[in-house]
Amino acid sequence: MKTVSTARAHGGTQGVYSHESTATGTTMTFSVFVPPLDEGQRAPVLWYLSGLTCTHANVTDKGEFRAACAEAGIAFIAPDTSPRGEGVPDDPQGAWDFGLGAGFYVDATEEPWAKHYRMRSYVEDELPALIVSEFPMLDCSRQSITGHSMGGHGALTIALRNPDRFRSVSAFAPIVAPGQVPWGEKALGGYLGDDRSAWRAADAVAMIEDGARVKEVLVDQGDADNFLAEQLRPELLARACADAGIDCTLRMQPGYDHSYHFISTFMADHVRWHGERLKADR
Secondary structure, eight states, X not given: OEEEEEXXXXXXXXXXXXXXXXXXXXXXXXXXXXXXXXXXXXEEEEEEEOOTTOOHHHXXXXXXOHHHHHHHTOEXXXXXXXXXXXXXXXXXXXXXXXXXXXXXXXBOOSTTTTTTOBHHHIIIIIHXXXXXXXXTTEEEEXXXXXXXXXXXXXXXXXXXXXXXXXXXXXXXXXXXXXXXSHHHHHXXXXXXXXXXXXXXXXXXXXXXXXXXXXXXXXXXXXXXXXXXXXXXXXXXXXXXXXXXXXXXXXXXXXXOOSSHXXXXXXXXXXXXXXXXXXXXXX
C-alpha cells in the first residue's frame, strides 16, 4: 500500500492510498478517514460506496462526513467504483453509465469485462483484508455500510450477502432493483450476460425475494431526484422489505435531488444512525 496524501481533519486523519489489486489487476485508490482516538482505542468502520461516474474523491471532497465521524469515533472508508488504467475496457460508445466509473459492484463474467471488472471481490474481500493488515487502529469486527445510487445498490447487496459482517446498512437514493430499470439492465446484461437468473444475486429486491435478510434498512431519497421514477424506484425495496419482515425506513426528502448537496445534508444522520448500531452490544 502506498500513501498518496494525508491531511489533518476534525482531530483525525484523512488519507488517500493506493495499491496493486489482484482482484482487478489494476492500481486501485481509496480513502480512509481515521477519527481522533485515545491510545489503545480502535474505531469501528463505516464503508461508503459511490455512484456512477465517481471515484473515492467525490465523497471524500463533498460528503461532509468527517465532523460526524470524529464525534462518533467512526472510521470512514471510500473505495473507487471501477478498475482504471491502461488496458481496462470502457463503454464502446463512451457512455457514462457503463465501464469506467460504473463497475456496479459485481464480478463480471462476460468479455472483455471479466478480467478487470471484479468490484464485488475487491470491495467484499480484497480491500477489507488490506484494511485489516494496514490499519490496526480500526476494529473490523464492527462494520457498517452505506452508499449512493449505484453505490446504494452495492451497499444493499453486499450487506444482504454478509448479514453477520455488517451491523447496519443504509443508502442514499439507491438503485434497489437493477434488474427492473434501464441502468441496471444495461450493466447487469453487459457484465453478467443475458441470463436474467444470474442477475438476481446482484439485485437487492430479488435477493430479498429469494430469502436474503438484514434486520433493518435506512434509505433517504429526494423527491426532486430526476432519476427517481425511472431508475431508482425505492417503493420496490419498501414493498420487498415489508413482505420479508425487514424494518425499512424510507424517508422521502422534499425538494432534494440526486447530488452531493442532498447526500451531505443527511450524511451526519446516517453516521449517527450507524454509530448507535456499531457501539451496541450484539
